[in-house]
Amino acid sequence: MKKNMVLKLNLQFFAGSTLFELKQNMATIGQQLQKIEGELSAKAIDTTSTMDDLKALQSSKADLQMRFDVIKQQHDQMEAEQKAKFAAQQKADSLGFANEKDPKQKVVKAKAELIRATIRQQPVPLEAKAALGDRNDTGGEKLLPTTMTNELLMEPLVKNPLREISVFTNLMNLEVPKISFQLDDDDFIDDTETAKELKVTGDVVKFGRNKFKVFAPVSETVIRGTDVNLVQGVERALESGLAAKEKKVAFTKTPKAGEEHMSFYQTGATAIKRVSGADIYEAVVNALADLHEDYRENAKIVMNYADYTKVVKFLNNGNSTYFAAPPESVWGKSVKFVDAASEPIVGDFSYSHFNYDLDVLYERDKNVRTGIEDFVLTAYLDHQIKLKSAFRIAEVTTVQGA
Template identity: 80%
Template sequence: MNWFKPPVKSLLKLDLQHFGGSTLFELKQNMATLGQQLQKYEGELSQKAIDPSATLEDIKALQKSKEDIKARFDVIKEQHDVLEAEQKASFEDKSNIQNIADPKAKIVTAKAELIRATIRNQAVPKDVMAVLGDRNSTGGEKLLPTTMSEELLMEPLVKNPLRDISTYTNLRNLEIPKISFTLDDDDFIADTETAKELKVTGDVVKFTRNKFKVFAPVSETVLRGSNVNLVQSVDRALESGLAAKEKKVAFTKTPKTGEEHMSFYQTGETAIKTVNGADIYEAIVNALADLHEDYRENAKIVMNYADYTKVVKFLNNGNSTYFAAPPESVWGKTVKFVDAATDPIVGDFAYSHFNYDLDVLYERDKNVRTGIEDFVLTAYVDHQIKLKSAFRIAKVIPAV
């Protein structure tokens, strides 16, 4: 039986902006249609699961189709909820943001008011700051309110795969131990490389502050538009900027002065150990084998997609088995794709830790050449690789 599968291309391009012009009624119709399809797949999946004649491939294919429909349904529902909240808020008294009953609409409206006031160089109303959780009790610096900073800094970002596997915090003057427990016997660490590293570098990680700015351009048209479009436009720009900065410092081979420790590819005495192989597949296999079992158990692989396609082409050897298989089936470990990962990185990414220090600031700036206003975010980030011995760099050294 040929099960319906949503086109992959349309699914990948499906985002909130795609539905920016849809009416609430259209979104409700789309939700109803996808909801019926999802219910249909759930019923068929239940039948397949108890059918002894059904193959595992049939069940997996049906599960994949169900997941695709669910992903599309969730995206449309999110846009529906935001739009519905804004329309409900439009019937409330806008003279006082506290009169907006719906919590989601209240936050969207408050964000929009903060952005507009900042761009127009006006004071942000106190009730707006109260809704967003203002942390600035001194009345001095313009600190980004709690609600906005937590969403920008702490929520997983699709555009930065490290957000799914690394550790993220937002703590001032952070210091943490490199290992989570100790014993009264100093020789309890089975991995000799870890023991040597702790002896040389100490057993505590101290996070530093590295300042950077993200600029979110805002045109007058967007500024005068709906709250939803304004907030989405600024949030997307800031999120993309944060993700780009995180990936840049983590994967660069030419770091800025003072940021050398943030890169997986740092050189010198503190460099991560390199493990060689005749090709990408062999190099990663050797890197996994070289890890101590304490780290190998939770190891993941970060590599660029071009290298992965070379591996798949090599393993296929005339058939298409691995093209249809998930990347995890190749090495038995989770694989994350980052184009900036010029050499695959293998290890326990719980020891990759990003921390945003101090309060995040916001301000405005104007590009005099274009006339576009910028909503500017200033943040302080540090990336610490808490244990270099928890990672390996897989390097291809062709056989002579």
């Protein structure tokens, strides 16, 4: 009874100790226990020692072992509690999900955690992936979660004007019909150019996968900074890169091999029809008139701002009427300005279709020369002009002898 009372008092004493104190007590009693075990072994082989001596040492060993077990139990319990508390606190500090009530701020914190984890080559916390709508259950692939993918592809901070008038999708192995409806009469298409085009190229468009990367440089200072600054900096860089790539493939006159079909200025047998005029204004007027009425109804004009100012100066002829008027008043059609459009493009841009195939991937890369980390986005893009006959390129021709 007395020994149990002592052990109970010791248990209560150890329960009020710190983890460090418990570790010290374990070490002290452990050393005493080893000493007693050594003495017990020595007495056991000493023929001069009595049984009372052995029993006394065995009793001391049992007492020390019981004390050691009590301390270890308290130590292990306290250590487990502290580890759990630390892990929970660390998660709460890094993500702020426990106290964050604003859904928008929660997404910002999740994005920041994803970027930091990627750059530091650490696993992305499950809470961050869940907040971003991650569909990847295994965690093995480096797939950008749904929320971030949609915002990067559909809501850029740096605008690509084509996103307002062209079609944008994010679908795998996409195939779409070139025209939205058919009739049982094969001759229902009034536009002869469209009918010829469908006969030559078929009535279905298959989208491919053209891989490209966007690099967002991030300094260690920014990584350690606020979530808002980190997310804004990285997203602005990635969105600018995506918008720049989209405009480049659509308006280049020197496309990369395999990307020729993505440009409005593609040459050759499948090129968009060109309509000329004595000046830019007349060329656009003629291009609109040359379109079939099915396309003219929804037609828009994409041109660079420098060409538009030339038109305004010509139309003003000494007054400032058109400088104050909206661009739509010049041709009666909506105008989008893209500096990369070297020649005005007129047509129904619902037949301009951008598709991002597969999920956007993310990874990191380090510039060893500067020490700056890169958050890298890999995407697969294709731009298909579903019907070339829905567009015209307005070009200026100079009459010889004029």
